[in-house]
Amino acid sequence: MFKRVKKFYFSSLSSCNENCLFCVKRESKDPEITLDTEECKKEIKKGYEENYQELQFDGGEPTLRKDLPELISFAEDLGFRKICILTNALKFSDKKFAAKIVSAFRKTQPSFSVSLHSHKKEISEYLVDTPNTFKKTIKGIENLLNLGAYISIYHIIARQNYKDTPDFIEFLSNCFPAIKCVIFSFIYPAGAALKNKHIFPKLSEVEPYFLKALDLCKKKDIFFSISSCGMVPLCFFKNYEQYFIAQQIIDQPENIKLIDGKVKKQYQLATKEFHSKSKIKPERCNICLLNNYCAGLWKIYAQIYGTEELRPVKDEQRLRKIREFIKENVE
Numbered sequence: 001m002f003k004r005v006k007k008f009y010f011s012s013l014s015s016c017n018e019n020c021l022f023c024v025k026r027e028s029k030d031p032e033i034t035l036d037t038e039e040c041k042k043e044i045k046k047g048y049e050e051n052y053q054e055l056q057f058d059g060g061e062p063t064l065r066k067d068l069p070e071l072i073s074f075a076e077d078l079g080f081r082k083i084c085i086l087t088n089a090l091k092f093s094d095k096k097f098a099a100k101i102v103s104a105f106r107k108t109q110p111s112f113s114v115s116l117h118s119h120k121k122e123i124s125e126y127l128v129d130t131p132n133t134f135k136k137t138i139k140g141i142e143n144l145l146n147l148g149a150y151i152s153i154y155h156i157i158a159r160q161n162y163k164d165t166p167d168f169i170e171f172l173s174n175c176f177p178a179i180k181c182v183i184f185s186f187i188y189p190a191g192a193a194l195k196n197k198h199i200f201p202k203l204s205e206v207e208p209y210f211l212k213a214l215d216l217c218k219k220k221d222i223f224f225s226i227s228s229c230g231m232v233p234l235c236f237f238k239n240y241e242q243y244f245i246a247q248q249i250i251d252q253p254e255n256i257k258l259i260d261g262k263v264k265k266q267y268q269l270a271t272k273e274f275h276s277k278s279k280i281k282p283e284r285c286n287i288c289l290l291n292n293y294c295a296g297l298w299k300i301y302a303q304i305y306g307t308e309e310l311r312p313v314k315d316e317q318r319l320r321k322i323r324e325f326i327k328e329n330v331e
């Protein structure tokens with residue numbers, strides 16, 4: 001079920017202990033920013049008063065904040081229904097640290113979205129551009145699960161890992177059967193990704209591996225989605241379009257607040273205005289039945305690979321199936 005929940009993504013610091021090749025903050029000309037404890041509390045309180053129900057501690061890497069346990073407790077006491085830490089889990093490889101953060105959750109389930117982009121050490125460390133991190137992230141996941149935390153996985157699809165996507169799902173289900181949610185993302189063309197264009201995969205090549213991975217998720221009862229910042233054209237998701245359309249519907253700006261450092265940014269990634277500025281559709285999209293639902297192709301992607309891969313959808317039955325799914329599954 002896709003629920004319209006009001007979520008507050010709070011990025012209170014820009015520093016990180018990894019250096020991902022696709023990081024939107026890396027290469028930024030803005031100075032590194034860390035809000036102090038009182039500034040954070042003020043923003044969190046404001047978010048709560050604006051009726052946001054879920055708080056996502058974003059970064060940089062939020063575990064680098066010494067006051068994270070205090071901020072978690074503060075948010076719980078205000079009444080946030082869910083609090084989630086978006087993390088690379090490196091610091092959770094230390095059991096004591098993991099226990100300290102998990103025990104800061106007294107009223108809500110400790111919840112973590114862990115970035116893991118490969119089950120292969122070399123590829124994982126290549127994409128995060130930081131040596132000796134893979135084993136720590138795996139250990140961090142283990143420690144958090146042993147402490148009863150809820151974990152979802154955030155997985156970027158790049159040229160270096162796309163062929164492994166089905167095996168990655170097998171790896172998760174074999175090694176961490178308690179993990180039942182994977183959020184995929186294609187590369188958002190900003191920040192470091194603009195200097196690392198060799199990591200953009202060609203979508204028509206990704207497609208069969210990705211669809212196989214989604215089949216596996218379904219079979220293994222793992223919830224999946226694509227983050228709105230990493231959305232690509234729907235014609236690559238045959239029979240799964242409805243899931244990604246549903247995600248876009250619930251991610252509209254009225255449901256999402258984004259504070260990045262000291263700047264309040266209106267969440268725009270799933271809006272038509274944003275898509276029309278950053279993406280393109282060639283003329284043949286006009287005959288596609290999914291045209292109204294589809295954001296099109298990133299302009300930067302089109303500069304690298306062109307637009308020839310796009311295939312207008314003409315199957316009315318597919319459209320009916322999508323409409324029914326949205327009616328039944330988007331609340």
Ligand code: SF4
Nearest residue numbers: 233235285288294312
């Ligand atoms: S053909 Fe065009 S409109 Fe249709 S799904 Fe592909 S990109 Fe979107």
